[in-house]
Amino acid sequence: KVSEASLSSVAPVFVVMRFEKNGNVTSSEKKKTELYQELGLQARDLRFQHQTSITTRNNIIILQMESLKAIVTPECLLVLDFRGFGLDKWLVLELGPQLAGEGTLVTYSLPFEFRALEALLQHRVNTLQARLNEMHPQIMDSLESLVDPKILSADRSKLHMLLLNSKGLSELETDVKVFKESLLKILDEDELIEEMCLTKWTDPRVFEESSLGIDHAEEMELLLENYLLQAEELGNNTRELKGLIDDSESVIFINLDSHRNVMMRLNLQLTMGTFSLSLFGLIGVAFGMNLESNLEEDPRVFWLVTGIMFLGSGLIWRRLLSFLGRHLEPSSPPPIPPVWKKGHIASARGTDIKGGVR
Amino acid sequence: KVSEASLSSVAPVFVVMRFEKNGNVTSSEKKKTELYQELGLQARDLRFQHQTSITTRNNIIILQMESLKAIVTPECLLVLDFRGFGLDKWLVLELGPQLAGEGTLVTYSLPFEFRALEALLQHRVNTLQARLNEMHPQIMDSLESLVDPKILSADRSKLHMLLLNSKGLSELETDVKVFKESLLKILDEDELIEEMCLTKWTDPRVFEESSLGIDHAEEMELLLENYLLQAEELGNNTRELKGLIDDSESVIFINLDSHRNVMMRLNLQLTMGTFSLSLFGLIGVAFGMNLESNLEEDPRVFWLVTGIMFLGSGLIWRRLLSFLGRHLEPSSPPPIPPVWKKGHIASARGTDIKGGVR
């Protein structure tokens, strides 16, 4: 609240990097009020409130893509407040040359605003793609080790990594969606596409030319559609990756459950053994009592009883084990309907589909 | 039912706070019948049945946002029934100054209805945002402690907190959706946007001016679109948070399952030990019987049998443990297809995407 008060008393200052049409790049500081008077805009046009937006106002394109705030005029591209977001390197090493025609822009034969817009949109798509590219191997690595059927319990650090990346994917999905919507908002209205073609309205010479040969609006539509498609492919990849995580989670659960069942059966088998030993051990305990059984003197009885104890335990255990075996698998398997075995979908309907247009 | 009867006999009374264009703020009580005759409305126009609605009627904007009921005319803003909802402070300390031009409204250069609408919409968005801001740290805190891989069982109070916040998120999601829909309903019809510009129709002077310079309808569209975008960002954040809860729940389950498997293996290993001891203990029990084995006199036999008991138990246990180890991990791991290892998505398709518009 304090900072707001001071901000309203002192006019805010933008750090501006200016890319001229002819390749000149200058960097300066400008008061906000100066800037918007210079550009013929209103104060509210330069508020940059939203994460992603592309608007035109008074024959100027105002564009925000997360930390990148840019203003495109027919003559130059201004990038505002670029410091501290790691944009500097890209601005100097890539954007400058691209706008000067040295890069590999598709639109280098078109007016300046096309080149600027393409460079900015491509930067945005590349940033989003880079986020996916960074998460992709981590996710695959986490999943690969978690899905591994040999493991008895999930690796906690991998799990944590997966959760973080899962969160990252959701955020990426939202950002791609917002980017797509901001492009769609323009593509849905022909009027807005027209407004994006700045040179068409300022430079009569170009306008005439365009009324003959290339249609600027059509080129703009193709340019935006191109990035819409790229964003959609990015969105599809993100969605597939999320789906893969979901599927893998089911597999992880089945794995853990399977392990548990296997261990439980082993445990049960041993419990059966212990029970058998306890049961027949009771005979031994009985004969160990300081009570007279009148059998004490007969030397064969020792071996007889010992034999009964061991053999009896063994026999009972075997019976219990075979009982367990019978108990776990149903005596008569339920008759599996033939429809399932024969691959119903493929046979009953696939044939129609395979046919195609013959 | 009783109150309804009495309400129909006695004309209902509104407590009204009136914000004049010139900054005057007055508060009074008015009979409902008086109020709507004064405004040229019909009784049914002031029923405020829905949670969220923005309508125009007879050049007056009637707006309801949950407990906030407001009427905007070109001259003044009336807030109805504001008591008991905690609105008083905001009305006096924020809304008054904002309308008087002291605040930081974008539209302070535009007619009164723009300022009033902006202040009300901003209040609504801030209220919704505040609900998210309140829940966000609680949810993150609950999740953080629940996801913690060290915990063996979920903390019940955290779980309860999470459920409550989950419910709160669903409600917030609905409210944001309803708010967005009420804005979209207006934005979808140009006619409705025109009707929102009250001054345009009442003040010919302004209307002329607007037909020259600034288009009121366009400004209104920008204003509403702005809040639509903010509501969408809010909705996106809510959705992401819900997604995070879902993802975390999977992780919680995997954690709990992992713990269980680890404990089950330990339990199984000990059961194996106990079984081994029982088995060889049976020898001891046998020799403890009061029966003659003819070995009683030989002093070496004691040590022999005792040794057999302990060593035998140990050996059998070791065999069982190594059997368990072999049993749990498959002897030959299933050959993992290379397609998975190599990161199919990235290699086979990512390259096309990375390229961008070159």
Add this chain to the structure above:
Amino acid sequence: KVSEASLSSVAPVFVVMRFEKNGNVTSSEKKKTELYQELGLQARDLRFQHQTSITTRNNIIILQMESLKAIVTPECLLVLDFRGFGLDKWLVLELGPQLAGEGTLVTYSLPFEFRALEALLQHRVNTLQARLNEMHPQIMDSLESLVDPKILSADRSKLHMLLLNSKGLSELETDVKVFKESLLKILDEDELIEEMCLTKWTDPRVFEESSLGIDHAEEMELLLENYLLQAEELGNNTRELKGLIDDSESVIFINLDSHRNVMMRLNLQLTMGTFSLSLFGLIGVAFGMNLESNLEEDPRVFWLVTGIMFLGSGLIWRRLLSFLGRHLEPSSPPPIPPVWKKGHIASARGTDIKGGVR
């Protein structure tokens, strides 16, 4: 099939309750053929095949809402086949007075068909709302007791109740959806809205008036939109309640799993104790054998061995317990990335959002 045959030979009979414009209510039986000739309709117009539909035909509104079948003409409202569905009370006690202007209809100043339609739509919404109101406390009650972290196993009757209510919610959701769609079908076509205003076409006097002052079609649109909004709020509440059930199920599972883990740990700790006792008990068993150990005579040996047995068991158990403690919590907790702790969403993006339109 038999009844169909007899139905086609004998003309079917409708029990009709007739609400005249002037408040008269009469009830009679009418042959279907008579009825549709009287109204100028065709046989197929009175089939009432669908659960919910609102159609106009020959300046008559035909409306079906589940068991309520009604025909609205500019002069009267006919309710057909009302017996046996519990509608009688509503028809006599509420609908009659409402149409006679005694109730609290919004549209009592508008032509008869508006009042009839409002009364019918309000009845429908109230019926749907009543179903939700009935299920809501039952669901909350079931969930409250199921979510209770103290319970070890889910209460079966509550669970059954929840399943039944869950089914009821799905059906309510469908009915609300169908109701909304039948309203939307009319609202989407201006022509259909016009057709709903019966009086406009039959009474030239009213038509002229309407061409001056109030626009009937606009009032009809507002009326239908009003009920669409109410249905949407109902749908939102239903959806939220279903979401709450889903969220609660996760919590129930986590609770049950947590209980299980806690019990399993206790079990494991006791198994450790039993193992320790078995291990050192073996010493006792060894000395209990009727074999000569040459230690029999020394009285200190008894206390020594007994001490070893008890102390040894205790020590081993303690080691095992501390091993379990170490085993369950990882020695070095995975370094939790700071991004999670600091509440990434709030800090990195929330600030942009909070700002609003400044």
Add this chain to the structure above:
Amino acid sequence: KVSEASLSSVAPVFVVMRFEKNGNVTSSEKKKTELYQELGLQARDLRFQHQTSITTRNNIIILQMESLKAIVTPECLLVLDFRGFGLDKWLVLELGPQLAGEGTLVTYSLPFEFRALEALLQHRVNTLQARLNEMHPQIMDSLESLVDPKILSADRSKLHMLLLNSKGLSELETDVKVFKESLLKILDEDELIEEMCLTKWTDPRVFEESSLGIDHAEEMELLLENYLLQAEELGNNTRELKGLIDDSESVIFINLDSHRNVMMRLNLQLTMGTFSLSLFGLIGVAFGMNLESNLEEDPRVFWLVTGIMFLGSGLIWRRLLSFLGRHLEPSSPPPIPPVWKKGHIASARGTDIKGGVR
């Protein structure tokens, strides 16, 4: 591949059943080439590649509904390749009479193509409904026995039945969706509806009549809309049934988990007992050793030690059980916020909704 080759050399033959306008039914074989020349169609119009499609071509309606392939002209209805799909009975016993006006078609006063279309669409809806009707009791039966809280483990045959029916529901859902889409494709374009009214274009007399009284296109729209609504109701029922299966699965899991927890507690209680017995049994084992304790001669010691063993076991067990009881239920239940208890949705928001349009 071989059959394709032979099919192209030899002209394919259709088995055709012909229903004339006047009620005549004839059945014959026709070469495909003959057929389409006779009807003025092209070869590709009679390929019937898709599962469900309704198209018009050269004033002829070509319709395919899974195995039912039909051609409707203003004069007759041709059903092609009807053998081997169980259609014969329906064709002879139902379709014939219906077209001859004996059935209960809504459209029997309208031109022939209406009757034919209605009969075919009704057959399709009935077929789809029959599939649902067949699966519905099986699913309810399976669910009822699986949801039964008494069962400890799921009945495998019921489970298998449920899976098969679940698959069947998915297929039914797809078929209903495809059917709806094929109707919607026509309903979305007025031109296509017009084309469906064959008689309007061929019989000038009827056309004039229609331009006066009944509008054929409107009747066609009502007919198709009617079946669209029926398909939607069918789709809603299918969706609800799938939802019920999902909800039931949660209940099954909660049931199985509850059983497990109950058994685990019993197991734990017994393990506690066994542990207590082992612990105090060790005393007995100690005194059973052939070592001198100098207590051998005192007859009271026997009863003392025996008493300690039994009472001690009992006491320790009791302590452990009460410890378990305390451990499983938290000493201080988490304070449940009042918002949940009071039924927040109903109280805070329901009141607004209940009000309706008063």
Add this chain to the structure above:
Amino acid sequence: KVSEASLSSVAPVFVVMRFEKNGNVTSSEKKKTELYQELGLQARDLRFQHQTSITTRNNIIILQMESLKAIVTPECLLVLDFRGFGLDKWLVLELGPQLAGEGTLVTYSLPFEFRALEALLQHRVNTLQARLNEMHPQIMDSLESLVDPKILSADRSKLHMLLLNSKGLSELETDVKVFKESLLKILDEDELIEEMCLTKWTDPRVFEESSLGIDHAEEMELLLENYLLQAEELGNNTRELKGLIDDSESVIFINLDSHRNVMMRLNLQLTMGTFSLSLFGLIGVAFGMNLESNLEEDPRVFWLVTGIMFLGSGLIWRRLLSFLGRHLEPSSPPPIPPVWKKGHIASARGTDIKGGVR
């Protein structure tokens, strides 16, 4: 980066296979610059950045379907960069003959671009269908063995196979979606459909003919719609298969849980037995102590105590087992509401639906 640099210095070269209208097939290498000058295109038109796209530019159709890049002119079809993707066989053995009229194309009577387009679209649909056909049996096989109720733990290799195929299905779903969208983009705009009919604009003779008889645009729409429908059927099948996997996973979990519950009950029963034996074994241990009980001399006592031990164990065990039985099934089953038993959906609502249009 290095390869990019070299690519920009050296003009890229396309390997081109050319299918002339008259059946000639030639294969050559062409510089990219030559190619686009020859075709009157711009450099950026031949970038093939997206996975799937169909565009027209300067009366030429440019089409990309994953690895297949094709250019259709009214005179010939060029396939670019076809090597290394396994397309060679299809190009030579199928595409050539099809375009020459030997195949079974629907459009062989229409201009060349129709035939080329049909052949390419059919290839695409066949490729997608082949992917589904390949995965379908594998998935059914995996599911069949995993769903098998006899198995105690999931087969890991089957599970891994399922996960891989699940991933494959997601990718197929995306590809089908993208294919559908690229067709829909054209079908949604009449202008684009017109542009696809190349011959119409180049060959006046054909154009006149078309203005009389067959409408090219309509044929093009039918052709594209046909493949849209096929893609939709493919998408439906993919979706059903994913649904089947989901349903099966639930069944797998229920199976594993059921097995676990059965084993746990057996385990519990044996633990009960062991407990009983321990309890009564304690008597034996007591009498085994070297302490005087004064019962040593009575020979009947031995048999009495032994009998008590065995019978007592047995009796206690039986009591515990019956307690378990009572504990697991509730004494009074919850009264199942009749609504569920009677099949509510079918009876209360199904009757309305079954009726149909009577």
